Amino acid sequence: MIEIRDLTKRYGSFTALDHLNLSLEEGIVFGFVGANGAGKSTTFSILATLLSPTSGDALINGKSVVKEPKEVRKQIGYMPDFFGVYDQLKVDEYLDFYGASYGIQLAERQVLIPQLLELVNLTNKRYDYVDLLSRGMKQRLCLARALIHDPKVLILDEPASGLDPRARVEMRDILRNLKTMGKTILISSHILPELAEMCDEIGVIDNGKLIAHGNVAAIQAQLQGEKRIVMKVTDRINEVRAFLEEDPHISSIDVIDNRLEIAFNYRGTDAEQVALLKKAVLIDLPIYALSEEEKDLEDVFMAITKGADSQ
Template sequence: MIQIEGLTKRFGKMEALKGITFEVEKGSVFGFVGPNGAGKSTTMSILATLMAPTSGKAYVGGYDVTKDPKKIRKQIGYMPDFFGVYDNLKAEEYLNFYASTYGISQAERMKIIPQLLELVNLSHKKDSYVDTLSRGMKQRLGLARSLVHNPEVLLLDEPASGLDPRARIELREILKELRSMGKTIIISSHILPELAELSDVIGIIEEGQMVTIGNVDQIYRQLQGHKQLKIAVLDREHELIQHLKAKTYIQGVYQENGYILADYLGQDEEQIKLLQELVQANFPILTFSEVEGNLEQIFLEITRGVGS
């Protein structure tokens, strides 16, 4: 659905993009991760036909962004990292205006606007002025706005930035629903864990270069070669440590804050078997999970090389 080939962008002497290449398949979610100023927004702007690349090619739905911007605009819903709203316009009128910019008839608009407001949980705010909405609500309204013409592709540039945890969760749920609707989504963030759950593929960019692309698991393994298991038991801790150390696919076992942490090198199937084994051995297991916080570390590991 989206192809980017050797894309570069220069602003005077500064090279914002240094020949990035990637593809996003139809119906998949591509998480675009990188620190601030890495080139995420520049790539998004080029895909949104707001900027011409210095060199390279970018296609959306088979159309070249520089040659067929009008056709691309019909296919994309773009939500920039920062966007404003109009004072003195109600939420429903706001969507109505943007729907009219796509030539959607009044009758059609009257049908889709309540559905969109429902999708983003803002039905109760339809008569509220947009400038009175909270930041989270504005982001959700912005998302609804980008969907008014039912685009196949969504370009969401840091949609969760500046949101409180509750608003982030609400936004993530809406995005999951959009993914289930078959939309092709490129979503950017500077926080890897934020996109890990949502994305089929993650691309990590730094200083205008694509550092790595793959699904979260692949990236994890590529960098650390293992994942870390976090186990808590009511008692028999020492016995459990010995049990784990005996496994060939466990590299090291540590104790930290009442948890047992194990560096795990095996496959998912072996992980299932291990849990079954521990249960059968009657270990009083309270927790058995993968350590998620390591994603932050992965991100730092990956971006450290290029940045320095």
């Protein structure tokens, strides 16, 4: 469906994209996460045929963005991170203009426009001037515009940026709706939690390289590397500590004396963790509870981007 092969973009000595490879199935919602300047917008601009790659290629439904840009344009609906509107056009004229730009006949446009406005909840704004709409409404109008030629793929660059919470929720509902319509959706964001709940797959980009790709849980595990486990004991905390220090997968042990709790980082697999527990029970250690400290996505994201800054 979407196949990105060795995509590289250089601006002089600066490498914005470094041999990016990515393959996406039809009908999924893909979230592209990365700090500002990591290469998200560059990737999307190349997919939208606005920028040609230095090397490599991307295929959308088998059409190359380098060799057949016009065919690609028919397949995609693109919404840039920053965009303007024509001040003196009304909402329906705005959509009509873009419909005509995709070669859609007048009669068809007249049927499509009310449907699209309904989809993005702007039916009552049909005859208003575009520049009088709020930012959230403009964003939704731009989404309707991106949908006018019924593209199979939607490329949305930071669709929720600058929106208030209500507008964000509205945008998310519309995207969910579009997913049920079978569209393949690519969304970028610099905020990971924003994407986590609506994406099937997530890719994390850093310094032009894809550093992680998979479903949200897998990414979280991959990025976290090790988990923080908290153990509660009834007694003999020093004995427990000595036991834990023997395990090679364990590091950063902290004993919280007055509460009889002990926290540590664990790098092993789930099976190894089972073996560890079994051993503890066999030597009769007084452990009564075990829990994994939840790291939220925000922390994970901070960890990745911190790595990027220090380079």
